[in-house]
Amino acid sequence: MPTPALKISNLRKVYRRGNVAVDDLSLTVEEGDFFGFLGPNGAGKSTTIHCITGIAEPTSGSIEIFGLDAVKNYREARRLVGLCTQEFNVDPFATGRQIVDWMGGYFGMGRAERKARIDYLMERFELGPHEKKSFRELSGGLKRRVILARALVNDPKLLILDEPTAGVDVELRRVLWRYLQEINGDGRTILLTSHYLEEVERLCRDVAIVNNGKIVRQGTKDEISGGPGGLENAYLAATGAEPDHVAGQ
Amino acid sequence: MQDTRKPTLLPKMGVNWIGLGTIVRREVSRMMRVPIQAFIAPWISALLFIFIFGFVVGGRIATIGGVRYLEFVLPGILMMNVVNAAFLQSSSAIYFSRFIKFIEEILVSPLSYWEMIAGSLSVVVLRASITGVGILIMGLFFHAVQIQSFPLFLFWVVSVSAVFGLLGIIVGLWSKSFEQLNMPVVFFLTPLSMVGGVFNTVEMLPDWLRWTAWANPFFYFINGIRGAMIGVDETPPGLGVGLTLLSLAVLSITVWRMYAKGYGLRE
Incomplete structure (x- = not known):
């Protein structure tokens, strides 16, 4: 049996002011899976991702990435992960190419390896004509592409996407979907959070729904969306919203 | 049930x-975006100090410690600017990256934490050294540059810039606003460096005020570099070097612990 790509056990995260963001959350993502991680705003999705990637410190519990402890063996574990953040957390005065190049450098990639990889990503995400513009000069969609290219520069075995298509146009969304399906087909594991349920239905094989820091429903996409109303109703029911009321009926 | 699956094998x-x-x-790329702030401003400030205190005022003072007044003040002016360059480089780099959140990339x-700290400090030393070299070149135009011991001179520039680079990291991690970031410069760096013996010897102070010089850490840094440049050092041999190395050790451990705990870095 292969080692899971991600195994979270009893994760708890309490912020300094006492706000419990994640409460006893356990989750396993098998290697090669395309995993949808859903929940309303403030449910604990981003905090969980931050704990996995080292942006936040877990209060308790454990996180393993391909069997490596994400806290104790953080350097080895992080080599396997790519993170596409929800926010544009970049130096706004740097160019798109610099941003991606620096990230490759942090991951220890040599100059030639970085150049080849960045050339590929710039072409793939149609960033070539814009690669020398500073990040703040780019449109929202182009900024999102740079963030994606940055997440992919180290060719991660586990790719974590925190609302990667928020605010992007339909064309880019489809370009991105095709690319994600392609790398998932090549064996890459993907953890996706999104508010677009259509996106999750189209891409993911397994789904977990989180609310108030806890997993409230988990299973294959078919299991969860199999009932009446599909994934949307299952999501609304799991998060405590009333589908009819939400629909205004 | 116990999970017996083996972790992925990766070379350590x-x-x-x-x-x-x-x-x-x-960091070099970021620094080179603001050359006026990083280099031109301290060079102009140093030039004005050299001209007014060293040349205009100093012209009326015969000698001090056996050397021309301009030669006496130059090491202190150089050290003041090294300190400022080091502190501003690291504090602003850390604070800006926290403020914009691109610290998350790191x-x-x-x-490792040591790699993060060493990377930041390398740029601190680079910026402080370039600032110092610029001031030395200005000093050459006034025929005021001597270096009695180059290894000691190098020790003082590198170690003092590292000390203030580490202090800058601490302040950059602690600050929650630009106001807080500037507080140490206004209330600590500028006043202490001004009264740290840049323009005078301890002997020139009244007896009751001399303890302020001995209690001022800048006094040891300025004396140290003055000793390396013109051979005039008012502190007991080894005291300044010892204090500087001790400061370096304490600050390095403090910064490492802050990184390891995620203070100011992680949520």
Whole structure:
């Protein structure tokens, strides 16, 4: 049996002011899976991702990435992960190419390896004509592409996407979907959070729904969306919203 | 049930030299975006100090410690600017990266805390050294540059810039606003460096005020570099070097612990 790509056990995260963001959350993502991680705003999705990637410190519990402890063996574990953040957390005065190049450098990639990889990503995400513009000069969609290219520069075995298509146009969304399906087909594991349920239905094989820091429903996409109303109703029911009321009926 | 599956086998990481070098490249790139702030401003300020205190006022003072007044004040002016350059480089780099949140790029990377700290400090030393070399070149035009011991001179520039680079990291991690970031410069760095013996010897102070010089850490740094440049040192041999190395050790451990605990870095 292969080692899971991600195994979270009893994760708890309490912020300094006492706000419990994640409460006893356990989750396993098998290697090669395309995993949808859903929940309303403030449910604990981003905090969980931050704990996995080292942006936040877990209060308790454990996180393993391909069997490596994400806290104790953080350097080895992080080599396997790519993170596409929800926010544009970049130096706004740097160019798109610099941003991606620096990230490759942090991951220890040599100059030639970085150049080849960045050339590929710039072409793939149609960033070539814009690669020398500073990040703040780019449109929202182009900024999102740079963030994606940055997440992919180290060719991660586990790719974590925190609302990667928020605010992007339909064309880019489809370009991105095709690319994600392609790398998932090549064996890459993907953890996706999104508010677009259509996106999750189209891409993911397994789904977990989180609310108030806890997993409230988990299973294959078919299991969860199999009932009446599909994934949307299952999501609304799991998060405590009333589908009819939400629909205004 | 116990999970008996084996973890992924990866070679243990050694020093991530490329990652460390990338931190340096990124910070140099950021520094070169603001050359006026980084280099021209301290050079102009140093030139004015040299001209007014060294040349105009100093012209009316015969000698001090056996050397021309301009030669006496130059090491102190150089050290003041090294300190400022070092502190501003690291504090602003850390604070800006926290403020914009691109510090997260480093946090999600396979970099050790020592690599993160060493990368930042390398740029601190570089900026402080360039600032210092510029001031030395100005001093040459006034025929005021002597270096009695080059290894000691190098020790003082590198170690003092590292001390203030580390202090800058602490302040950059602690600050929650630009106001807080500037507080140490206004209330600590500028006043202490001004009264730290840049313009006078301890002997020139009234007896009741001399303890302020001995209690001022800047006094040891300024005396140290003055000793390396013109051979005039008012502190007992080895005291300044010892205090500087002790400060370096204490501050390095403090900064490492802050990184390891995620103070100001992680949520």
